[in-house]
Each structure stands twice: as C-alpha cells, then as structure tokens.
Amino acid sequence: MRLNYPTNVKIVKVPCTGRVDVLLILKAFESGVDGVYLAGCLEGECHFLRGNLRAKKRVQYVKTLLDEVGLGSGRVEMYNMSSAQGQRFAEVAREMTEKIRSLGPSPVKKQGVRSKVIG
Amino acid sequence: MIVANRKTLEEILAMLKPYKKVLLLGCNECVTVCATGGEREVGVLASELRLSRAKEGQEIEIKEQTLERQCDHEYIDQVRPFVGDYEVILSMACGAGIQYVGEKYRTKPVLPAVNTTFLGVTLEQGVWSERCQGCGTCILDQTGGICPIARCAKSLLNGPCGGSSNGKCEVDKDLDCAWQLIVDRLKELGQLDRYEEIIPVKDWTTSRDGGPRRRIREDLKL
Numbered sequence: 168m169r170l171n172y173p174t175n176v177k178i179v180k181v182p183c184t185g186r187v188d189v190l191l192i193l194k195a196f197e198s199g200v201d202g203v204y205l206a207g208c209l210e211g212e213c214h215f216l217r218g219n220l221r222a223k224k225r226v227q228y229v230k231t232l233l234d235e236v237g238l239g240s241g242r243v244e245m246y247n248m249s250s251a252q253g254q255r256f257a258e259v260a261r262e263m264t265e266k267i268r269s270l271g272p273s274p275v276k277k278q279g280v281r282s283k284v285i286g
Numbered sequence: 287m288i289v290a291n292r293k294t295l296e297e298i299l300a301m302l303k304p305y306k307k308v309l310l311l312g313c314n315e316c317v318t319v320c321a322t323g324g325e326r327e328v329g330v331l332a333s334e335l336r337l338s339r340a341k342e343g344q345e346i347e348i349k350e351q352t353l354e355r356q357c358d359h360e361y362i363d364q365v366r367p368f369v370g371d372y373e374v375i376l377s378m379a380c381g382a383g384i385q386y387v388g389e390k391y392r393t394k395p396v397l398p399a400v401n402t403t404f405l406g407v408t409l410e411q412g413v414w415s416e417r418c419q420g421c422g423t424c425i426l427d428q429t430g431g432i433c434p435i436a437r438c439a440k441s442l443l444n445g446p447c448g449g450s451s452n453g454k455c456e457v458d459k460d461l462d463c464a465w466q467l468i469v470d471r472l473k474e475l476g477q478l479d480r481y482e483e484i485i486p487v488k489d490w491t492t493s494r495d496g497g498p499r500r501r502i503r504e505d506l507k508l
C-alpha cells in the first residue's frame with residue numbers, strides 16, 4: 168500500500184492491547200513522550216476476547232491520572248482498527264499527531280522522543 | 287478486608303511539598319486486594335508524583351517498596367537499612383499500618399496516601415461493600431447473618447425504621463435496607479420467629495466507646 172504516516176510516531180509492538188498496563192503508559196510519559204495512543208483490534212474481534220475492551224478502560228483511567236497530574240487527558244487515546252485497515256492506521260497516526268501538536272510538547276519532556284504508539 | 291481509598295494527588299503533593307526524597311511504602315495485604323495501596327498502586331502513584339514534579343521543574347526521588355504487611359514489625363524492619371536515606375515515608379497501607387510504621391521510625395514523618403474506610407467484601411471486581419464495623423459484640427446469630435450495625439444507616443437493633451421503602455434505605459435509593467435484608471434472610475432460613483425477639487440496648491463498651499482496644503493471648507506470648 169506504501170502509505171505514509173508521520174515519522175515522529177514510534178511503534179511499540181505488544182501481543183494484544185490487553186497487555187498494555189497503566190504503568191506502561193505512565194512510563195512512556197515519564198520518558199518524555201508528548202502523547203500515547205493504543206491501536207487495538209476492532210471491538211468484538213479481540214483474539215483474546217476482551218483485551219481491547221480492557222485496554223479501553225485502562226486508557227480512560229490513565230486519562231483521569233493525566234488530568235490529575237496536569238498533563239491533560241487528551242495526550243492519551245484509544246483507537247480501534249483491524250490489521251487490514253492500513254489506510255485507517257495512517258489516518259489515525261496523522262490525526263493523533265495533529266492533536267498532540269496542537270497540545271504542544273509535554274511539560275515533562277526530557278529527550279527527543281515525540282510520540283509513541285502501543286498496540 | 288480493610289478497604290481504603292487513595293487520597294487525591296493534590297492532597298498528596300501538598301503533604302510532600304517540603305520533601306525531595308520519599309520512601310513510598312505499599313502493603314501486600316488488604317490494600318492490595320482493594321486495589322488501593324499494593325505494588326501496582328505504588329508504581330502508579332510514584333509515576334504520578336514524578337510526572338507532577340517534573341512538570342513543575344522540581345526534583346523528587348522516590349524509592350518504591352511494598353511490604354508483606356505494615357501491621358507487623360518484622361516486615362517494617364525490612365526497610366531499616368535504607369530508611370535513613372529518605373526524608374519522609376509515604377505509606378499506602380491502612381491507618382493501622384501507617385501508624386505502626388511511624389512508631390517504628392520515630393524520627394521520620396510518616397504521611398498517609400490513603401483514607402481508610404471500612405471492613406468489607408468484594409461484590410465484584412472493582413466494587414467493595416461494607417459489612418462489619420468491628421463493634422466487639424457480634425449479633426449475626428440473631429439477625430440472619432446480616433449486620434444491622436454496619437449495614438443499617440442508623441445502626442438500628444430493632445428495625446426497619448419508617449425510611450425503608452421497597453427494600454431500599456431513605457439515605458440512598460441504591461442502598462438496601464439492612465432490616466429488609468434481615469427479614470428476607472430470616473424467612474429463607476425459616477427463622478422468622480427470631481424477628482419477634484427484641485434485641486436489648488447494646489453494650490458499646492466493647493466497641494470504640496470503651497477506648498482503644500487490645501487483645502492478649504498469653505499462651506502465644508514469647
């Protein structure tokens with residue numbers, strides 16, 4: 168398909184978004200990323216039945232934590248797409264990048280890492 | 287189990303304001319089961335604190351440690367080798383654990399990261415409910431195994447009151463009337479005649495009214 172998506176998106180592969188713990192997302196922010204989004208399978212199509220639904224709840228929880236910390240809940244999001252939706256993947260990468268760019272750099276920024284995908 | 291709620295980050299940050307080196311202590315018992323102060327919650331709080339301080343451009347060093355229990359001195363002793371390296375201890379245990387840590391390290395301020403709330407059960411994952419108030423004189427044999435002290439908003443010994451409506455308490459429409467539960471349970475047990483028995487005025491000296499309580503088993507003492 169040779170689709171383009173922003174180069175600042177860094178992909179972290181996990182077996183299922185159900186693997187993504189709250190702490191993993193927080194550690195990403197501690198390392199200085201500006202935003203994190205999870206790209207999970209479509210709802211109802213999780214190979215492990217509820218992995219993406221668990222991830223969705225955890226993302227909601229992390230949003231409350233980020234609000235508490237003062238980074239803002241908009242810096243973390245959950246997206247759902249199938250592995251056959253390359254177009255959607257690129258679209259989401261652009262959408263999230265634009266969103267994070269409008270929020271500006273993370274106030275806890277340390278290094279040059281821009282944003283991070285888990286999923 | 288003892289159920290607790292974590293304090294807000296704002297409250298915790300305010301308590302920690304003067305400190306840069308923090309020993310954050312979790313507990314592997316009740317507060318782990320109610321997902322308030324176990325190893326995972328210690329990690330989340332430590333991360334939140336680091337992010338908050340980093341955002342303000344302030345330093346903080348946090349040592350994360352989760353003890354088997356904070357209500358037994360042999361576990362509290364495990365932090366003795368390095369407790370001196372930190373300015374303050376922030377405990378995520380119940381009120382008993384927080385105080386006991388303070389008693390063992392008298393020169394260190396020990397701060398509470400949680401509000402200890404009640405003795406309860408897990409209704410489902412993520413939902414806990416109060417069952418016991420530790421009054422010191424159990425009457426569950428008379429009330430169909432349902433405690434009116436802990437579960438009736440008025441702790442009525444002979445209920446229900448006029449605020450009971452359709453099995454719910456007037457305090458909260460989602461709250462079961464304890465006395466309705468008691469009557470229903472006594473019916474199921476075929477013991478409804480027990481409902482006729484008047485429970486006399488309770489002797490509260492076994493509860494908090496008798497002052498802080500203590501239990502001694504001479505045969506177990508070393």
